[in-house]
Amino acid sequence: xxxxxxxxxxxxxxxxxxxxxxxxxxxxxxxxxxxxxxxxxxxxxxxxxxxxxxxxxxxxxxxxxxxxxxxxxxxxxxxxxxxxxxxxxxxxxxxxxxxxxxxxxxxxxxxxxxxxxxxxxxxxxxxxxxxxxxxxxxxxxxxxxxxxxxxxxxxxxxxxxxxxxxxxxxxxxxxxxxxxxxxxxxxxxxxxxxxxxxxxxxxxxxxxxxxxxxxxxxx
Amino acid sequence: xxxxxxxxxxxxxxxxxxxxxxxxxxxxxxxxxxxxxxxxxxxxxxxxxxxxxxxxxxxxxxxxxxxxxxxxxxxxxxxxxxxxxxxxxxxxxxxxxxxxxxxxxxxxxxxxxxxxxxxxxxxxxxxxxxxxxxxxxxxxxxxxxxxxxxxxxxxxxxxxxxxxxxxxxxxxxxxxxxxxxxxxxxxxxxxxxxxxxxxxxxxxxxx
Numbered sequence: 001x002x003x004x005x006x007x008x009x010x011x012x013x014x015x016x017x018x019x020x021x022x023x024x025x026x027x028x029x030x031x032x033x034x035x036x037x038x039x040x041x042x043x044x045x046x047x048x049x050x051x052x053x054x055x056x057x058x059x060x061x062x063x064x065x066x067x068x069x070x071x072x073x074x075x076x077x078x079x080x081x082x083x084x085x086x087x088x089x090x091x092x093x094x095x096x097x098x099x100x101x102x103x104x105x106x107x108x109x110x111x112x113x114x115x116x117x118x119x120x121x122x123x124x125x126x127x128x129x130x131x132x133x134x135x136x137x138x139x140x141x142x143x144x145x146x147x148x149x150x151x152x153x154x155x156x157x158x159x160x161x162x163x164x165x166x167x168x169x170x171x172x173x174x175x176x177x178x179x180x181x182x183x184x185x186x187x188x189x190x191x192x193x194x195x196x197x198x199x200x201x202x203x204x205x206x207x208x209x210x211x212x213x214x215x216x217x218x219x
Numbered sequence: 220x221x222x223x224x225x226x227x228x229x230x231x232x233x234x235x236x237x238x239x240x241x242x243x244x245x246x247x248x249x250x251x252x253x254x255x256x257x258x259x260x261x262x263x264x265x266x267x268x269x270x271x272x273x274x275x276x277x278x279x280x281x282x283x284x285x286x287x288x289x290x291x292x293x294x295x296x297x298x299x300x301x302x303x304x305x306x307x308x309x310x311x312x313x314x315x316x317x318x319x320x321x322x323x324x325x326x327x328x329x330x331x332x333x334x335x336x337x338x339x340x341x342x343x344x345x346x347x348x349x350x351x352x353x354x355x356x357x358x359x360x361x362x363x364x365x366x367x368x369x370x371x372x373x374x375x376x377x378x379x380x381x382x383x384x385x386x387x388x389x390x391x392x393x394x395x396x397x398x399x400x401x402x403x404x405x406x407x408x409x410x411x412x413x414x415x416x417x418x419x420x421x422x423x424x425x426x
Contacts, residue, residue: 008331008382009359013351016367018419022345024269029240034268034343035261036247043255052333068334068349070239073246085255094245100253109259116267119309119339122386150384152331154358166314166387186385188316193380197359204377207358210385 001146002153004060009154009197033069037076042115044104045083049176053148054078122170130185131213136162138189139219140211148176151215155207158195159219163208164188171212184212273342276307277390278411280340282404284317285395295319298390302340312339312388318381319392320418325376326391327365327418329357330383337388341413348417358382368419391418398425 007013025031041051054075055063063071080086083101090097107115132138142157143149150172166186174182190208193201236244250256280302284291294301298315302308315337318326330336331354336344347353356364361378365371372378381389393415399407402425414420 005332007351007354010351010355013355016347016350016352016356016364018347018368018414019345024273024343025265026346027237027240029237029243031265031269032247032261033243035264036243036250036256038264039256039261040250055333064351067239068346073239073243077246086249086253090249091246094249096249096252100255103255106255106257107260108257109263112260112263112267115310116272117309119311119313121313123314150332152382152384154331155382164316166385169385172385186387188387190379193378202362202378204375205361205380206377207380207382209382210387212385 001056001148002144003056004058004063005056006153008152030069033073037072039107040076040080040085042105042107043085045085046079047175048120049148049170049172050178051075051079052172053176054082056148123167124170124181124183126168126183128168128185130165130168130187132162132165132185132187132216132218134162134165137219138162138187138216140189140215141217143215145173147173149173149215151211152209154196155191155209155211158191160189160191160195162187163190166210169212171214173212173214184214186210186212187216189216268338268343272338274340274411274413274416275408276305276342277337277340277413277416278408279305279404280307280317280390281392281411281416282408284392285399285407286404291392294392302390307339310338311335312337314387315339315390316381316387317390317392318379320394322394323375323377324379325365325372325418326379326381326389327357327361328381328383328389328391329354331355331358332382332384335383335386335388337390339388340390341416345413365419368414370419370421391416393422396422396425 055071058074077091085101087098139159140156168183169186170181171184174180188208189211190206193205193207196207251258284294294317298317302315320326334344334349358380361380410423412420415422
Protein backbone atom coordinates (compact mmCIF):
# COMPACT_ATOMS: atom_id res chain seq x y z
CA UNK A 1 0.00 0.00 0.00
CA UNK A 2 1.10 3.55 -0.63
CA UNK A 3 1.12 4.22 3.10
CA UNK A 4 2.85 6.67 5.41
CA UNK A 5 5.75 4.27 5.97
CA UNK A 6 6.96 4.48 2.37
CA UNK A 7 9.25 7.45 2.84
CA UNK A 8 11.98 7.21 0.18
CA UNK A 9 12.39 10.58 -1.57
CA UNK A 10 9.73 12.44 0.41
CA UNK A 11 10.55 15.94 1.57
CA UNK A 12 9.92 18.31 4.43
CA UNK A 13 10.99 16.21 7.41
CA UNK A 14 13.97 18.40 8.16
CA UNK A 15 17.55 17.46 8.96
CA UNK A 16 18.75 14.16 10.37
CA UNK A 17 19.50 14.60 14.07
CA UNK A 18 22.29 12.27 15.15
CA UNK A 19 22.54 11.96 18.91
CA UNK A 20 25.94 11.70 20.56
CA UNK A 21 26.39 8.60 22.73
CA UNK A 22 22.79 7.62 22.11
CA UNK A 23 21.43 5.08 24.64
CA UNK A 24 19.76 1.90 23.34
CA UNK A 25 16.50 3.04 24.95
CA UNK A 26 15.44 6.55 25.95
CA UNK A 27 12.91 5.62 28.61
CA UNK A 28 11.98 2.57 30.58
CA UNK A 29 8.69 2.19 28.71
CA UNK A 30 10.68 1.83 25.47
CA UNK A 31 12.52 -1.13 26.99
CA UNK A 32 9.25 -2.77 27.92
CA UNK A 33 7.58 -1.90 24.58
CA UNK A 34 10.39 -3.52 22.63
CA UNK A 35 10.41 -6.57 24.88
CA UNK A 36 6.61 -6.99 25.02
CA UNK A 37 6.46 -6.81 21.22
CA UNK A 38 9.26 -9.38 20.86
CA UNK A 39 7.60 -11.62 23.41
CA UNK A 40 4.25 -11.44 21.63
CA UNK A 41 5.90 -12.12 18.25
CA UNK A 42 6.98 -15.45 19.80
CA UNK A 43 3.35 -16.50 20.20
CA UNK A 44 3.58 -17.39 16.50
CA UNK A 45 0.14 -15.90 15.88
CA UNK A 46 1.42 -13.62 13.12
CA UNK A 47 4.40 -13.25 10.81
CA UNK A 48 6.97 -10.46 10.65
CA UNK A 49 5.35 -9.38 7.38
CA UNK A 50 1.95 -9.15 9.09
CA UNK A 51 3.44 -7.02 11.86
CA UNK A 52 5.07 -4.65 9.35
CA UNK A 53 1.73 -4.31 7.58
CA UNK A 54 -0.05 -3.59 10.86
CA UNK A 55 2.30 -0.63 11.36
CA UNK A 56 1.73 0.59 7.80
CA UNK A 57 -2.04 0.62 8.30
CA UNK A 58 -1.83 3.27 11.00
CA UNK A 59 -3.48 6.38 9.47
CA UNK A 60 -0.80 8.68 7.98
CA UNK A 61 -1.35 11.69 10.24
CA UNK A 62 -0.99 9.48 13.32
CA UNK A 63 1.91 7.41 11.98
CA UNK A 64 4.00 10.47 11.23
CA UNK A 65 3.40 11.98 14.66
CA UNK A 66 4.28 8.82 16.60
CA UNK A 67 7.63 7.78 17.99
CA UNK A 68 9.06 4.46 16.89
CA UNK A 69 7.97 2.34 19.82
CA UNK A 70 4.56 4.03 19.86
CA UNK A 71 4.17 2.68 16.32
CA UNK A 72 5.19 -0.79 17.51
CA UNK A 73 2.64 -0.73 20.34
CA UNK A 74 -0.16 0.48 18.05
CA UNK A 75 0.70 -2.21 15.50
CA UNK A 76 0.84 -4.85 18.24
CA UNK A 77 -2.60 -3.86 19.54
CA UNK A 78 -4.00 -4.28 16.03
CA UNK A 79 -2.38 -7.73 15.62
CA UNK A 80 -3.52 -8.98 19.01
CA UNK A 81 -7.13 -7.92 18.59
CA UNK A 82 -7.25 -9.28 15.02
CA UNK A 83 -5.86 -12.61 16.25
CA UNK A 84 -8.40 -12.71 19.09
CA UNK A 85 -5.75 -12.72 21.84
CA UNK A 86 -7.16 -9.68 23.61
CA UNK A 87 -10.30 -7.57 23.33
CA UNK A 88 -10.36 -3.79 22.91
CA UNK A 89 -11.97 -3.62 26.37
CA UNK A 90 -9.06 -5.52 27.88
CA UNK A 91 -6.60 -3.19 26.16
CA UNK A 92 -8.45 -0.18 27.54
CA UNK A 93 -8.67 -1.49 31.10
CA UNK A 94 -5.40 -3.44 31.30
CA UNK A 95 -7.32 -6.29 32.98
CA UNK A 96 -8.19 -9.77 31.77
CA UNK A 97 -11.90 -10.11 31.00
CA UNK A 98 -12.02 -13.16 28.76
CA UNK A 99 -9.96 -16.36 28.99
CA UNK A 100 -6.66 -16.49 27.13
CA UNK A 101 -6.59 -18.05 23.68
CA UNK A 102 -4.29 -21.02 23.18
CA UNK A 103 -1.26 -19.78 21.23
CA UNK A 104 1.45 -21.60 19.29
CA UNK A 105 4.39 -20.56 21.42
CA UNK A 106 5.67 -18.67 24.43
CA UNK A 107 9.11 -17.19 24.85
CA UNK A 108 10.82 -18.33 28.05
CA UNK A 109 13.92 -16.69 29.50
CA UNK A 110 15.92 -19.90 29.35
CA UNK A 111 15.27 -20.25 25.61
CA UNK A 112 16.03 -16.67 24.64
CA UNK A 113 19.70 -17.02 23.66
CA UNK A 114 18.91 -19.99 21.41
CA UNK A 115 15.87 -18.31 19.87
CA UNK A 116 17.89 -15.19 19.01
CA UNK A 117 20.90 -17.14 17.72
CA UNK A 118 18.70 -19.26 15.48
CA UNK A 119 16.68 -16.37 14.08
CA UNK A 120 14.06 -16.89 11.44
CA UNK A 121 15.64 -17.47 8.01
CA UNK A 122 13.31 -16.75 5.08
CA UNK A 123 15.11 -18.67 2.33
CA UNK A 124 13.13 -21.61 0.97
CA UNK A 125 14.05 -24.54 -1.23
CA UNK A 126 12.35 -24.55 -4.57
CA UNK A 127 12.73 -26.26 -7.89
CA UNK A 128 11.79 -23.06 -9.69
CA UNK A 129 14.86 -21.52 -11.36
CA UNK A 130 15.28 -17.75 -11.26
CA UNK A 131 14.09 -15.96 -14.39
CA UNK A 132 16.88 -13.37 -14.37
CA UNK A 133 20.67 -13.59 -14.24
CA UNK A 134 23.30 -11.20 -12.99
CA UNK A 135 23.69 -8.34 -15.47
CA UNK A 136 20.14 -8.57 -16.83
CA UNK A 137 18.26 -5.32 -17.24
CA UNK A 138 14.85 -5.26 -15.61
CA UNK A 139 12.06 -2.73 -15.14
CA UNK A 140 10.19 -2.56 -11.87
CA UNK A 141 6.47 -2.85 -12.30
CA UNK A 142 4.20 0.13 -12.03
CA UNK A 143 1.99 -1.46 -9.40
CA UNK A 144 0.00 0.01 -6.53
CA UNK A 145 -1.43 -2.82 -4.45
CA UNK A 146 -3.87 -2.06 -1.65
CA UNK A 147 -2.05 -4.56 0.54
CA UNK A 148 1.51 -5.03 1.75
CA UNK A 149 4.43 -4.75 -0.67
CA UNK A 150 8.17 -4.17 -0.32
CA UNK A 151 8.57 -2.42 -3.68
CA UNK A 152 8.95 1.22 -2.60
CA UNK A 153 6.98 3.84 -4.48
CA UNK A 154 10.12 5.72 -5.57
CA UNK A 155 11.49 2.63 -7.31
CA UNK A 156 8.42 1.73 -9.38
CA UNK A 157 8.59 1.86 -13.17
CA UNK A 158 12.38 2.21 -13.30
CA UNK A 159 15.06 0.29 -15.18
CA UNK A 160 17.84 -1.29 -13.18
CA UNK A 161 20.31 -4.12 -13.38
CA UNK A 162 20.34 -7.42 -11.52
CA UNK A 163 23.53 -7.33 -9.45
CA UNK A 164 23.05 -10.26 -7.08
CA UNK A 165 20.86 -13.36 -6.71
CA UNK A 166 19.80 -14.36 -3.22
CA UNK A 167 17.94 -17.60 -3.80
CA UNK A 168 14.24 -17.97 -3.07
CA UNK A 169 12.70 -15.97 -0.22
CA UNK A 170 9.30 -15.83 1.45
CA UNK A 171 7.15 -13.29 -0.43
CA UNK A 172 5.87 -10.54 1.90
CA UNK A 173 3.02 -9.50 -0.43
CA UNK A 174 1.43 -12.88 0.25
CA UNK A 175 2.77 -13.71 3.71
CA UNK A 176 1.57 -10.40 5.21
CA UNK A 177 -2.01 -11.38 4.43
CA UNK A 178 -2.01 -14.91 5.79
CA UNK A 179 -1.99 -16.28 2.23
CA UNK A 180 1.09 -18.43 2.69
CA UNK A 181 4.79 -17.92 2.09
CA UNK A 182 4.60 -18.18 -1.73
CA UNK A 183 8.41 -18.00 -2.07
CA UNK A 184 9.95 -16.28 -5.10
CA UNK A 185 13.51 -15.54 -6.26
CA UNK A 186 14.98 -12.43 -4.66
CA UNK A 187 17.47 -10.18 -6.44
CA UNK A 188 19.50 -7.12 -5.64
CA UNK A 189 18.61 -4.62 -8.35
CA UNK A 190 20.82 -1.57 -8.82
CA UNK A 191 19.57 1.67 -10.32
CA UNK A 192 21.52 4.75 -11.28
CA UNK A 193 20.43 7.65 -9.09
CA UNK A 194 19.73 9.71 -12.21
CA UNK A 195 17.36 7.00 -13.53
CA UNK A 196 15.35 7.37 -10.33
CA UNK A 197 15.68 11.10 -9.54
CA UNK A 198 16.62 12.73 -12.86
CA UNK A 199 19.56 14.82 -13.93
CA UNK A 200 20.05 16.55 -10.59
CA UNK A 201 21.43 13.33 -9.13
CA UNK A 202 25.17 12.69 -9.01
CA UNK A 203 25.95 10.81 -12.25
CA UNK A 204 27.87 8.04 -10.50
CA UNK A 205 25.58 7.43 -7.52
CA UNK A 206 23.49 4.29 -7.38
CA UNK A 207 20.62 2.91 -5.33
CA UNK A 208 20.20 -0.81 -4.78
CA UNK A 209 17.18 -2.62 -3.37
CA UNK A 210 16.30 -6.25 -2.79
CA UNK A 211 13.32 -7.09 -4.95
CA UNK A 212 11.30 -10.25 -5.58
CA UNK A 213 10.76 -11.58 -9.08
CA UNK A 214 7.04 -10.61 -9.26
CA UNK A 215 8.11 -6.95 -8.91
CA UNK A 216 10.17 -7.15 -12.10
CA UNK A 217 9.72 -7.43 -15.84
CA UNK A 218 12.36 -7.69 -18.58
CA UNK A 219 13.65 -4.36 -19.91
CA UNK B 220 11.64 12.61 26.23
CA UNK B 221 12.66 11.59 29.74
CA UNK B 222 15.94 9.76 30.12
CA UNK B 223 14.88 7.19 32.64
CA UNK B 224 17.49 4.48 33.06
CA UNK B 225 15.86 2.86 36.06
CA UNK B 226 15.71 -0.88 35.34
CA UNK B 227 13.37 -1.50 38.23
CA UNK B 228 10.21 -0.59 36.34
CA UNK B 229 7.91 -2.07 38.98
CA UNK B 230 8.87 0.72 41.33
CA UNK B 231 7.96 3.55 38.97
CA UNK B 232 5.41 5.92 40.44
CA UNK B 233 2.28 5.64 38.31
CA UNK B 234 1.51 9.33 38.61
CA UNK B 235 4.90 10.23 37.12
CA UNK B 236 4.46 8.14 33.98
CA UNK B 237 3.50 9.52 30.58
CA UNK B 238 0.32 8.19 28.91
CA UNK B 239 2.32 5.86 26.65
CA UNK B 240 4.36 4.59 29.60
CA UNK B 241 1.15 3.85 31.50
CA UNK B 242 -0.28 2.13 28.45
CA UNK B 243 2.75 -0.12 28.00
CA UNK B 244 2.76 -0.97 31.71
CA UNK B 245 -0.92 -1.92 31.57
CA UNK B 246 -0.30 -3.93 28.41
CA UNK B 247 2.54 -5.92 29.95
CA UNK B 248 0.43 -6.61 33.01
CA UNK B 249 -2.55 -7.77 30.90
CA UNK B 250 -0.45 -10.03 28.67
CA UNK B 251 1.32 -11.54 31.67
CA UNK B 252 -2.03 -12.22 33.35
CA UNK B 253 -3.25 -13.91 30.18
CA UNK B 254 -0.12 -16.05 30.15
CA UNK B 255 1.17 -14.95 26.73
CA UNK B 256 4.45 -13.49 27.97
CA UNK B 257 6.99 -14.26 30.65
CA UNK B 258 8.29 -11.06 32.31
CA UNK B 259 11.63 -12.77 32.97
CA UNK B 260 12.05 -13.43 29.27
CA UNK B 261 11.29 -9.76 28.64
CA UNK B 262 13.96 -8.70 31.14
CA UNK B 263 16.39 -10.99 29.33
CA UNK B 264 15.57 -9.42 25.95
CA UNK B 265 16.27 -5.93 27.31
CA UNK B 266 19.48 -7.06 28.95
CA UNK B 267 20.63 -8.79 25.76
CA UNK B 268 20.22 -5.70 23.58
CA UNK B 269 21.59 -3.30 26.19
CA UNK B 270 24.68 -5.30 27.10
CA UNK B 271 25.39 -8.20 24.73
CA UNK B 272 24.35 -7.50 21.16
CA UNK B 273 25.63 -4.20 19.80
CA UNK B 274 28.14 -2.50 17.49
CA UNK B 275 31.10 -4.15 19.22
CA UNK B 276 30.11 -7.29 17.33
CA UNK B 277 30.33 -5.51 14.00
CA UNK B 278 33.60 -3.83 14.98
CA UNK B 279 35.03 -7.29 15.63
CA UNK B 280 33.99 -8.37 12.12
CA UNK B 281 35.50 -5.26 10.52
CA UNK B 282 38.74 -5.50 12.49
CA UNK B 283 39.10 -9.14 11.48
CA UNK B 284 38.52 -8.25 7.82
CA UNK B 285 41.16 -5.50 8.03
CA UNK B 286 43.63 -7.94 9.62
CA UNK B 287 43.03 -11.06 7.56
CA UNK B 288 42.71 -10.86 3.74
CA UNK B 289 41.26 -14.37 3.51
CA UNK B 290 38.57 -13.47 6.04
CA UNK B 291 37.81 -10.25 4.15
CA UNK B 292 37.39 -12.18 0.89
CA UNK B 293 35.04 -14.61 2.66
CA UNK B 294 33.07 -11.74 4.23
CA UNK B 295 32.53 -10.08 0.85
CA UNK B 296 31.54 -13.40 -0.77
CA UNK B 297 29.40 -14.96 1.99
CA UNK B 298 28.90 -12.50 4.83
CA UNK B 299 26.36 -14.67 6.65
CA UNK B 300 28.84 -17.52 7.06
CA UNK B 301 31.87 -15.31 7.71
CA UNK B 302 30.02 -13.38 10.43
CA UNK B 303 28.60 -16.59 11.92
CA UNK B 304 32.15 -17.91 12.27
CA UNK B 305 32.73 -15.16 14.86
CA UNK B 306 29.60 -16.17 16.76
CA UNK B 307 27.11 -13.60 15.48
CA UNK B 308 24.01 -15.26 14.08
CA UNK B 309 20.26 -15.12 14.15
CA UNK B 310 17.54 -12.56 14.58
CA UNK B 311 17.76 -9.71 12.06
CA UNK B 312 21.06 -11.02 10.72
CA UNK B 313 19.87 -14.23 9.11
CA UNK B 314 20.93 -13.13 5.62
CA UNK B 315 23.92 -10.78 5.61
CA UNK B 316 25.75 -8.91 2.86
CA UNK B 317 28.91 -6.86 3.46
CA UNK B 318 29.68 -3.95 1.14
CA UNK B 319 33.19 -2.54 0.94
CA UNK B 320 34.08 1.14 0.90
CA UNK B 321 36.87 2.06 -1.51
CA UNK B 322 38.31 5.38 -2.71
CA UNK B 323 35.88 5.08 -5.66
CA UNK B 324 32.69 4.04 -3.82
CA UNK B 325 31.16 4.87 -0.45
CA UNK B 326 28.28 2.72 0.80
CA UNK B 327 25.28 3.94 2.78
CA UNK B 328 22.58 1.71 4.27
CA UNK B 329 18.95 2.69 4.87
CA UNK B 330 15.51 1.14 5.20
CA UNK B 331 13.04 3.54 3.59
CA UNK B 332 10.03 1.31 4.40
CA UNK B 333 10.59 0.60 8.09
CA UNK B 334 13.72 0.10 10.16
CA UNK B 335 15.55 -2.99 8.84
CA UNK B 336 19.00 -3.07 10.40
CA UNK B 337 21.61 -5.79 11.07
CA UNK B 338 20.85 -6.46 14.75
CA UNK B 339 23.37 -9.30 15.10
CA UNK B 340 26.31 -7.03 14.37
CA UNK B 341 25.02 -3.53 15.27
CA UNK B 342 22.32 -4.14 17.89
CA UNK B 343 19.11 -2.11 17.81
CA UNK B 344 19.06 0.89 15.44
CA UNK B 345 19.47 4.47 16.69
CA UNK B 346 16.42 6.76 16.66
CA UNK B 347 17.61 8.77 13.66
CA UNK B 348 17.90 5.60 11.54
CA UNK B 349 14.20 4.85 12.17
CA UNK B 350 12.94 8.43 11.77
CA UNK B 351 11.48 10.06 8.63
CA UNK B 352 14.34 12.54 7.92
CA UNK B 353 16.91 9.78 7.34
CA UNK B 354 14.54 7.31 5.71
CA UNK B 355 13.23 9.91 3.26
CA UNK B 356 16.50 11.59 2.33
CA UNK B 357 19.20 8.90 2.33
CA UNK B 358 18.08 7.75 -1.12
CA UNK B 359 17.47 11.14 -2.79
CA UNK B 360 20.08 13.31 -1.03
CA UNK B 361 22.80 11.03 0.32
CA UNK B 362 25.46 13.73 0.16
CA UNK B 363 23.28 16.16 2.12
CA UNK B 364 22.63 13.49 4.74
CA UNK B 365 26.33 12.67 5.01
CA UNK B 366 27.12 16.37 5.50
CA UNK B 367 24.76 16.38 8.50
CA UNK B 368 26.93 13.62 9.97
CA UNK B 369 30.04 15.67 9.23
CA UNK B 370 31.14 13.41 6.39
CA UNK B 371 32.27 15.08 3.16
CA UNK B 372 33.47 12.84 0.36
CA UNK B 373 35.43 13.80 -2.75
CA UNK B 374 33.12 14.72 -5.63
CA UNK B 375 34.64 11.81 -7.57
CA UNK B 376 33.55 9.23 -4.99
CA UNK B 377 30.31 7.52 -6.01
CA UNK B 378 27.75 6.83 -3.31
CA UNK B 379 26.07 3.47 -3.36
CA UNK B 380 22.88 3.45 -1.29
CA UNK B 381 21.44 0.12 -0.10
CA UNK B 382 17.70 0.21 0.66
CA UNK B 383 16.99 -2.80 2.89
CA UNK B 384 13.67 -3.76 1.33
CA UNK B 385 13.87 -7.52 2.00
CA UNK B 386 15.43 -9.67 4.76
CA UNK B 387 18.99 -9.07 3.52
CA UNK B 388 20.87 -7.02 6.12
CA UNK B 389 23.83 -4.86 5.15
CA UNK B 390 27.11 -4.19 6.92
CA UNK B 391 29.45 -1.54 5.53
CA UNK B 392 33.13 -2.50 5.59
CA UNK B 393 34.83 0.88 6.02
CA UNK B 394 38.30 1.66 4.67
CA UNK B 395 41.10 0.98 7.10
CA UNK B 396 42.59 4.34 8.15
CA UNK B 397 46.17 5.26 7.32
CA UNK B 398 48.58 4.92 10.20
CA UNK B 399 47.12 1.71 11.61
CA UNK B 400 49.74 -0.62 10.17
CA UNK B 401 50.74 -3.31 12.64
CA UNK B 402 47.78 -2.69 14.96
CA UNK B 403 46.22 -5.65 16.74
CA UNK B 404 42.67 -6.67 15.93
CA UNK B 405 41.53 -5.43 19.35
CA UNK B 406 43.10 -2.02 18.79
CA UNK B 407 41.59 -1.78 15.31
CA UNK B 408 38.13 -2.70 16.64
CA UNK B 409 38.22 0.34 18.94
CA UNK B 410 38.28 2.80 16.01
CA UNK B 411 35.36 1.14 14.19
CA UNK B 412 32.29 3.21 15.01
CA UNK B 413 28.69 2.12 14.62
CA UNK B 414 28.06 4.86 12.05
CA UNK B 415 31.06 3.76 9.98
CA UNK B 416 29.31 0.39 9.56
CA UNK B 417 26.05 2.07 8.45
CA UNK B 418 27.93 4.41 6.11
CA UNK B 419 27.01 7.64 7.91
CA UNK B 420 30.45 7.90 9.46
CA UNK B 421 34.07 6.99 9.02
CA UNK B 422 36.32 5.09 11.41
CA UNK B 423 38.05 7.22 14.04
CA UNK B 424 41.37 8.53 12.75
CA UNK B 425 44.45 6.72 13.98
CA UNK B 426 45.84 8.70 16.90
